[in-house]
Amino acid sequence: MFLVLASFAVSFFALDFVLIGIWLIFLLGWWVLGGIEIKRVAVILKILLGTYIFFVILQGFTYRFGSTVLFQLGVLMVGNRNYAAYTLEGFLFGTLVFMRVLAVVFTLPILTMTTPMTKIAATLGKMKVPYQFTMIFVTGVRFVPLVFQTWTGIIQAQKLRGRDIDKMPFYRKAGVYTSVITPLLLYLLKLSQTLQTALECRAFGSPAVRSYVEEAKLRVGDYVAIISILIITGALVAMKATGYSSTPHLFL
Amino acid sequence: MDDLIVDVQNLSFAYPDGGKALKNITFKVSKGQIVAVLGANGAGKTTLCHHLTGIIPNIYQGTTEGKAIVAGMNVYDHPVYELAQKISFVTQDPEGQLINPDVLMEVAFGPENLGIPREEIMRRAKWALEAVGLEGLESRSPAELSGGQKQRLVLAAGLSMEPELLILDEPTSQLDPIGTAEVLNSLIDLKTRYNMTTIFTTHASEEVLRVADRVIVLSKGEIVAEGTPREVYSKVKLLDSVGVQVPQIAMLGYKLAPEMPVPMSIEDGKKLIIDILHEKHRARKFPPQLATKMSSGEILLECVGLSFTYPGVPPVTALRNVNLKVHRGEMIGVIGQNGSGKTTLVKQFLKLLKPTKGKVLFKGKDIQAFTTGQLSTSIGLALQNPDEQLFTISCKNEVEFGLRNLKLAEDEIKRRVDEALGFVGLQDQWDTFPFRLSFGDRRSLTVAAVVAMRPEIIVMDEPTTAQDYLGRHRIARLGKKLNEAGHTVIMITHDMSLVTQYADRTIVMANGEVLLDGPTAKVFSEFDTLKKAFIKPPPIAIVDRELESEGLPQGILTVDAMVDALTGAS
Numbered sequence: 001m002f003l004v005l006a007s008f009a010v011s012f013f014a015l016d017f018v019l020i021g022i023w024l025i026f027l028l029g030w031w032v033l034g035g036i037e038i039k040r041v042a043v044i045l046k047i048l049l050g051t052y053i054f055f056v057i058l059q060g061f062t063y064r065f066g067s068t069v070l071f072q073l074g075v076l077m078v079g080n081r082n083y084a085a086y087t088l089e090g091f092l093f094g095t096l097v098f099m100r101v102l103a104v105v106f107t108l109p110i111l112t113m114t115t116p117m118t119k120i121a122a123t124l125g126k127m128k129v130p131y132q133f134t135m136i137f138v139t140g141v142r143f144v145p146l147v148f149q150t151w152t153g154i155i156q157a158q159k160l161r162g163r164d165i166d167k168m169p170f171y172r173k174a175g176v177y178t179s180v181i182t183p184l185l186l187y188l189l190k191l192s193q194t195l196q197t198a199l200e201c202r203a204f205g206s207p208a209v210r211s212y213v214e215e216a217k218l219r220v221g222d223y224v225a226i227i228s229i230l231i232i233t234g235a236l237v238a239m240k241a242t243g244y245s246s247t248p249h250l251f252l
Numbered sequence: 253m254d255d256l257i258v259d260v261q262n263l264s265f266a267y268p269d270g271g272k273a274l275k276n277i278t279f280k281v282s283k284g285q286i287v288a289v290l291g292a293n294g295a296g297k298t299t300l301c302h303h304l305t306g307i308i309p310n311i312y313q314g315t316t317e318g319k320a321i322v323a324g325m326n327v328y329d330h331p332v333y334e335l336a337q338k339i340s341f342v343t344q345d346p347e348g349q350l351i352n353p354d355v356l357m358e359v360a361f362g363p364e365n366l367g368i369p370r371e372e373i374m375r376r377a378k379w380a381l382e383a384v385g386l387e388g389l390e391s392r393s394p395a396e397l398s399g400g401q402k403q404r405l406v407l408a409a410g411l412s413m414e415p416e417l418l419i420l421d422e423p424t425s426q427l428d429p430i431g432t433a434e435v436l437n438s439l440i441d442l443k444t445r446y447n448m449t450t451i452f453t454t455h456a457s458e459e460v461l462r463v464a465d466r467v468i469v470l471s472k473g474e475i476v477a478e479g480t481p482r483e484v485y486s487k488v489k490l491l492d493s494v495g496v497q498v499p500q501i502a503m504l505g506y507k508l509a510p511e512m513p514v515p516m517s518i519e520d521g522k523k524l525i526i527d528i529l530h531e532k533h534r535a536r537k538f539p540p541q542l543a544t545k546m547s548s549g550e551i552l553l554e555c556v557g558l559s560f561t562y563p564g565v566p567p568v569t570a571l572r573n574v575n576l577k578v579h580r581g582e583m584i585g586v587i588g589q590n591g592s593g594k595t596t597l598v599k600q601f602l603k604l605l606k607p608t609k610g611k612v613l614f615k616g617k618d619i620q621a622f623t624t625g626q627l628s629t630s631i632g633l634a635l636q637n638p639d640e641q642l643f644t645i646s647c648k649n650e651v652e653f654g655l656r657n658l659k660l661a662e663d664e665i666k667r668r669v670d671e672a673l674g675f676v677g678l679q680d681q682w683d684t685f686p687f688r689l690s691f692g693d694r695r696s697l698t699v700a701a702v703v704a705m706r707p708e709i710i711v712m713d714e715p716t717t718a719q720d721y722l723g724r725h726r727i728a729r730l731g732k733k734l735n736e737a738g739h740t741v742i743m744i745t746h747d748m749s750l751v752t753q754y755a756d757r758t759i760v761m762a763n764g765e766v767l768l769d770g771p772t773a774k775v776f777s778e779f780d781t782l783k784k785a786f787i788k789p790p791p792i793a794i795v796d797r798e799l800e801s802e803g804l805p806q807g808i809l810t811v812d813a814m815v816d817a818l819t820g821a822s
Contacts, residue, residue, distance in 0.1 A: 166624065203366050
């Protein structure tokens, strides 16, 4: 939990390839320590590929400090800026924004795969986070696989009714995915009704002060982790504060 | 009555759309009783459960008359969290009721919400898990449990509130025979050891016999019969008219000797048959064993050394070296407990999963040469969950969807929609939004959508789950009708009475392997092998086997076949 907060902070202030790079390597070190397979990085990158492409295209054409033109699609002048020109600085900034996203995303497997959800819920309780919020988080994690399973099921069902999705061009596939969302939402609404009944039947919403079976206690390993996170974060802050930047031209 | 726990007086209820769901319901339940509520879909069973638990009016609203006092509380005067401390509610879908990441947290969740001290919660959790036979699984994720275990976990989660009353709404409708037995055994155990009171709704008439002290039958929101199982099941004609299945032995007794007391148990059934045989000296006049032959027509589908493993940690092998052939014109039943590989097998037919080893051939060609969309025009598959298979705004559009992909002419589309909706009893629901239909009707609609495409092979994966007696037979009869019209039909089901009545050939699966494959009568004579697949033959088959020495022909599986055998011999 502490690591997630630190990662949010670093991605907020460290607008720099080296600083974010150090942080990403630090996080991958935690992956190794937590027994998470490094090859999962490839899966995450594959999932986020579309996001990366979006960032570099958008920033490449719109980054306000862009000056080194790599190519241009014509002339689209707004003020004294040509928005049809793709710049190197925009590409680099788009990449940097994506690395900031990775800094947050890389913490999630550490949180969810090395800590039982029960401990996370108990920790949030100890941090005085209202239980309603914790419940949203816990049920969210619980039902994510079900949502994916339903999504796949709906697409399979459409194929089974003669819709030859496998042979469709990309633009027509996008239309199919739109028609998947409606039944998915309806299914989720139904599920949420069942969930509401289940929650209320187990006294969720009772005015009593909630108790916890799971006890959140810090152990030696936790203290070591917190100290190491503080040291690395502190070092990055110091580098930033002393004016260090590997990409000064980006932040004029 | 001092030990009264439920007192419902003249209870009527109408939903906001005006539909009257309950009419003048009056009944009482004493502590320690197990009461089964039977009725066709739409009879008012779930609405009644919602009243007894305070879900109506706290979550769902409508117009109520009369009163319901449960565990000493008027359910309309208390929020659900207060009622939940005395009344525990379990619905038919365990998936939507399991909220927490592990078994212990699930059971502790209710008491935690009430602020009960940790030590007391641990004591209750231990007791509740032990009561339903899930002790030792505290750290397991609910996702790793079987269907029966999940439903028992929901039960344990309710028990940890230390309720006085359990209300279970079709707790076994989505379970295989083992899961059903597990849950019902838990109810008997809770009654025996803790004098727990239970009210449960169900379609499983056979199971009610061994579990319930009392039975209430609902029809169109009214109580039409009430009493001990023996008393209620004696009203065969009435039950049949309101769509409640009569246990096989009772039906046999009614058909053979309507003037006599209706038999209930296997022993009763045997005695009745022996009496008839001895009285009329028929014993040696039966024909020899019933004929059992397999179709040898054109091979449409063939699995060759088919194996499949789901990736994961650890990987799960769902099919192991399956070899089978499906011939044109066959009507095949596929049975086996949950997780035995039935659905994985039929998904292979349409390339929804890629074999880990081996191959599937359609008319001699490897299906890898086709897309799923192409295969679906020849092999129709209606999957289990209807909510993943309905994606349009009306029943008409739903059936049209596949027909438009086949690029049929408008008048042909209209004709087929009309026919398919009529087949499944939805002829009056053309413009109804599919999600407004009952669960059973949504399943029927998915079957109609597949049937309308008229594929050569029609595969129905558990089409009868959550269907009432009439709905189950309507779908099975539809399968038979299509089969007689030349289609090859494959039906996966847990309902042995349907398989024995409608399927010519039965495939028994266990642990990813085909354990038995042959003519249905032959398969159901293999009692020992069936036991390995945790399949219990229908009562008539057991009676038939046990009376072999009396000269009864072997291979009788249905009430009608037994009546024919006995009366035809005279």
